[in-house]
């Protein structure tokens with residue numbers, strides 16, 4: 702597979718959530734310098750961090766929807782939590798949306814990550830967790 706970025710960006714090949722999402726963003730055509738709206742509300746800081754790091758891994762520019770600054774450009778992709786998706790829909794700006802919620806033309810965030818997992822072993826991991834003694 703071609704490596705469009707220098708080898709020191711090895712994180713893109715990792716199996717972390719940001720790397721999985723980053724590979725998904727690349728599938729959606731995101732390129733270096735593209736604006737990506739991160740629409741994750743204050744209740745979802747983990748999702749926001751994952752989206753920001755994914756944007757960084759593909760050298761896109763993350764724009765915070767919750768930053769109270771007006772959106773001046775149309776994003777290549779929007780990455781949103783459920784609340785962010787609702788807020789984005791209210792703006793009525795056409796865009797490709799990856800979100801933790803369902804809707805017309807919405808790409809399900811969880812599915813995009815799972816499709817880009819290096820080792821999709823969800824069942825194995827669940828079984829391991831179930832075996833661990835409670836602390």
Ligand SMILES: [Zn+2]
Nearest residue numbers: 742745782784
């Ligand atoms: Zn949220």
